[in-house]
Amino acid sequence: MSKVEFNMENLQKCICNTCPVQAESECVKEKQKKVQEKLPEMMEKDMMPEPEMVPGLYCAxxxxxxxxxxxxxxxxxxxxxxxxxxxxxxGEPMGYFCRDGEAR
Ligand code: SF4
Ligand code: SF4
Known part of the structure; x- marks a missing residue:
């Protein structure tokens, strides 16, 4: 198992956005909104948001x-x-990377 890269390709595949585990978190909702607003421009400039801006891709x-x-x-x-x-x-952990840390 290789380390999951924190990159745009993997971010676009990530389905944490629709996960019930974080659906009720106001903090997550706020971050999702901000990232959605900024993502088109960042993609255009070939930039990647800082990890703390992104409520997902926790396996990375x-x-x-x-x-x-x-x-x-x-x-x-x-x-x-x-x-x-x-x-x-x-690998470890078996999912719940948002709680248990990155995949290893
Ligand atoms: S944390 Fe990783 S495995 Fe889980 S949905 Fe996001 S990209 Fe997929
Ligand atoms: S890593 Fe967390 S937010 Fe993402 S799908 Fe798993 S439990 Fe949900």
């Missing part, structure tokens, strides 16, 4: 900086293309 960046997450809900990572591409099922 590690634990969430926002609070208000609810790990009693179901992690969606096993439905993400990156999960299969990087064989994340063979």
């Amino acid at each position: 960046q590690g634990t969430a900086t926002c609070d208000g997450l609810d790990p009693d809900k179901m992690c969606q990572c096993n439905e993400c293309p990156t999960w299969k591409e990087y064989n994340l099922a063979d």
Whole structure:
């Protein structure tokens, strides 16, 4: 298993945005809104947002900086293309990267 890169390609595949674990977090909602606003311009300039701006791609960046997450809900990572591409099922932790840190 290779390290998941924090890059635009993987960010676009990430489905953390629709995950029920972070759906009720006001902090996450705020960050999602800001990133959505800035992303088109950043893509145009071939730039990548700082990890702390992005409420997702936790398999690459590690634990969430926002609070208000609810790990009693179901992690969606096993439905993400990156999960299969990087064989994340063979690594640690088994999903819930927002709570348990980056894939390794
Ligand atoms: S495996 Fe999970 S954290 Fe990683 S990109 Fe996919 S949905 Fe996001
Ligand atoms: S890492 Fe898993 S639990 Fe956390 S937000 Fe992404 S899909 Fe949901």
